[in-house]
Structures are given as structure tokens and as C-alpha cells.
Amino acid sequence: MSELLTVEARGSSAREPAVEAGGSSAREPGVDKPAVLETRTWWQRSLATRRGLVVPGLVLVAWIVATHYGLVNKHLVAKPEKVVTRAIEELRNGGLLLNLFASIKRDLIGFVIGAVAGVLFGGLLGVSRRSERLFGPTFHAAKQVAMFAWIPLMSVWLGTGEVAKVVFIAVAAFYPIVVNTQEGIESVAREHIEVARAFRYTRWQIVRKVVFPSALPSIFAGVQTGLIYAWLGTIGAEYLLSPDLGIGNLMIEGRESLQMDKVLLGVTVVGLVGASINLLASRLEQYVLRWRVTAFEARQ
Amino acid sequence: MTEQAIIDIRQVSKRYKVSNEALLVLDSLNLSVQPGEFLSIVGASGCGKSTLLRLLTGLDADYDGEIKIRGERVVGTSLDRGIVFQEHRLFPWLTVKQNVGLGLQNSTWSQEKKQKAVDDHIALVGLTGFEGAFPHQLSGGMAQRAAIARGLVNQPSILLLDEPFGALDALTRSRLQQELQRIWQAEKITMILVTHDVDEAVYLGDRVVVLQPRPGRIRRIVDVDVAHPRDRADPALKALTEEVRGEIVNVSPN
16 A cells, blocks of 8 residues: 555655546546545444444344243244353363364364365466366266265265364365356456467466466455355364364264354354454455455546 | 568569469569658558458468578567557556557566566656556557557567558557657557558657559559658648548559
């Protein structure tokens, strides 16, 4: 952002008349935009965030009312404060963090494997027409099989332990990343490749300097979806394969002993972790792809 | 005269395959360009002027006849020939400075020389202060300036311009035409400008090649013996402009 501001500041300095200030009907329209972005104050931004909290707030109120006035069976829905005390207890005895770290570790290992394989395979399909013809149809057919339908097969082949879980998570992340990487690479502008050819770029330079950066926004979209799928897959794998440390296991324990506060704690943690992963990914995307015209700027 | 020519085009024809039929786009073109000359190529759409420029760039090698640069047949693209397209074609993920530097990727110059070349050419097109801007932050005219700097950064001996100002508004266009004339005088290189704008062709060109369409042939070559830098209001220039316009309008079937 500081870079953009420097540009804006210089643009309005004495140099401007030299750069077609009067000549162009558009008075450097793009250069003004970052300044417009900056006028959104801290207050306005936090107001936007607060609007997003309205619905969760209402749900919480409904939950409190329903459990306190006996509107729901107390064996099926625990009171919110019981979930909070359960959370404190689980934090004290270390169980929550142990389970949480086990899940996140599993999630990340599976995701990294799936993402690396996905970018490489998607890249291959995008760059080489021959491999698209060879692998494309099989891949697109296999992609139609619902994620959880692989579990029975995997448990037979790989058992129900850690390996099967990680492989399942990797597969979950793999599909969206392959699809988006391939699409990103295929959408590279022919015009940009011609520029590179005019400067005598080698094939490898074209892939690295033109094709890959062009595909990056699409790859990022795939990575973001992949992260979400991997986290869904983590909980699913923990729930459906053999019990081990993990948030899914916390929920199984809760269900089996009919401790609904434990189950609801699990649900809350899963949701919070998922939301945090999403937030981190979009922050990273904003930084890496800061050259793009954002939807906000485009609307100006 | 042909001996000292920097570009020599001999009997060049080009066909495109359109639904199994060969469509003749350029028909037996002959043309020589002198070093340091500013040559304008003007014609209605469909006369093959952009095709000719692509052949000169080396982006398309599928043609009949011969194109020689300093006596050597054109094979592929060359860092000695810069190109500016109608759309700026800047890479949106790179800053102005990085975009201008693209042309030096495969240059053998030292790092300092590359750095200096980038800075000098950004200054040449009047973009100093905007090095860190991304393309979406620039106006159309500024983006095209950056594209011209990118085309010149290798210090090629020939700069090819494919309707470079066609997408700009009239005021920005005339300002950039003036700038291009200044840059051409400063760099002392050969420039070939393809355009459908007759005023632009005559204002900038030492010679104006008028192409006629279907198939593309040279109709006439008009010498513009007016000293640079030129004044648009010059009566001689105006008379020549009308003469060239007449050539194009008369031949147009539509």
C-alpha cells in the first residue's frame, strides 16, 4: 500500500503537467484510486465487520432462550454456558489443545501434499496438450466421485490409521487445485506470450515469467477451496476412520457419552478453525496478488 | 539504394487458411527501408498492414518471398527489433519499472547497464515518478508510454509500431505522436509505423506507403519532404495528407 501511496503523491506533484495532464480525457484515473481506498476509516471498516456478527449474535440469543426456557430437550442441546465451562475444563486438562494440534497437523500435512501434487498435475494438464488428452478424461471422471465415497476404498487399501487419513485429506485438497491451476494456465493471454516471444524468451522462461504469474490468481482460488476441503476432510476422516487424537475424536467421545456440550464445543472449534484458515488464506492472497484491480477499486 | 537498405522486402506474399480456402492477404510486396528512416504504412482495415508488421517482427514465419534485415533473412524474433502493439500488453502483475525491464531478460549487458537503460527509457517517455505503479493504475496514454519504453529498452535499431495510438482518445493521441517524433529524433533509429490514421502517417513519416486491400498491395509510396520536428498546420503537410487520403478513399470498395 505504501508503494501505491507514493505513486499517488508523486502524481499530484509538479511533474504531472509533463505527463499529459491536460492531454488525456482521463486524468490518470487509476492513480487516484488508492487514495479513495484510504478514505475508508477504521470506524467504517469495523462497522462492516460488526454487521457480519449480527446473525451469530441472534443465533446465540436464540440458543440461550431455547435452553433456558425448556424449549428444547436438554439432553440434545446443551446450554451455552455449559459449553463454555466444558471448553475451560478441556483447556485446563490439555485435551482440547492436544486434539486441536493433532487435527491441524494432519490437515496441514495432507493439504501440503495435495496442493503440491495438485499444482504440478494441473500445471502439466495446462501446459501439455498431450497429457491433457491422456489424463484429462480420467481425471474429470474421477472428480465426479464424491469425496467421502473414497473412504471405504481407502480404508481397505490403506487401513484406517494416520496414512489413510492424510491421503484422504490430500485427495480432498488435490481436486480443486488441479482444476483451478489448469484453468489458470489455459487462460494466459496469447498477447502476453507474443511479447515474451518478441524478447526471445525460451519456453521455460515463458512458463516461469508469463504463464505462471498469469495463472496465479486462479491457483490461489484453488488453494483457498483446497484449504476448506482439506479441513472438511480432516474432520470427516477423523470421524469415519479409526479414532485417534483429533477434534473429530472429541466429538465422537461426546456423542457416545451423550455429552452434548462436548459435541457442541467440537462444532464450534471446527467452525472457528475453518474460518481462521479462510481468513489467513485471503490475507495472503491479497498480499501476493496486490497488483490486481480489486472489486472495490473497479467499482469506483 | 537497396545496398544500404536496413530492411529489404522482396516479393513477400502471405496467405491465411480460412475454412480450407487460402485467403491472399499480402500479394508480392516489394519495399526497402533506409536506416534511420521513419516509414508509415497506411491503409484501410484488411489491407494486411498488421500482418506485414508481424512478419517483420518475426512472430510469423509462414510466408512466401524474402524479408532481409541488413542482408540477413529474418528467422524468428530479435532483440534488435522492438515492437509496440495497439494494446499496451503490459504484464499486470509487474510494475512499470519491471515491465520496461522485461526486454532485458535475455540481454548480455551488465546489471548496471540494464538498470540505467530502464531508468533512461522511463525518463525518455516521461514516466519518471511512476516506476512503482502497476498497469491498472495508469491511464491509457501512460500505459502506452510504458510500452514504448519497453520496446526501446534494448536499444534496437528498428522499432515496429502496430497502430500504437489507435485505442487512445484524440488529445492523448496527438500528444503521443509529438512525443514519438521527439523520441525518434533523439534515438536516431529506424521506425515503421502501421496505422489507419492518415494524419498520423503523414505527420510522422518520411515516406508513407499506401496499401490497398484484398489482396494487400502497395498502391503508392508518397515522399513527405518536410523537415522534423513538424508543425501540423504546415500547408505542405496538409496537402500531402489530403493526397494520401484520396488514394485510400478512391480504392475502398465500401
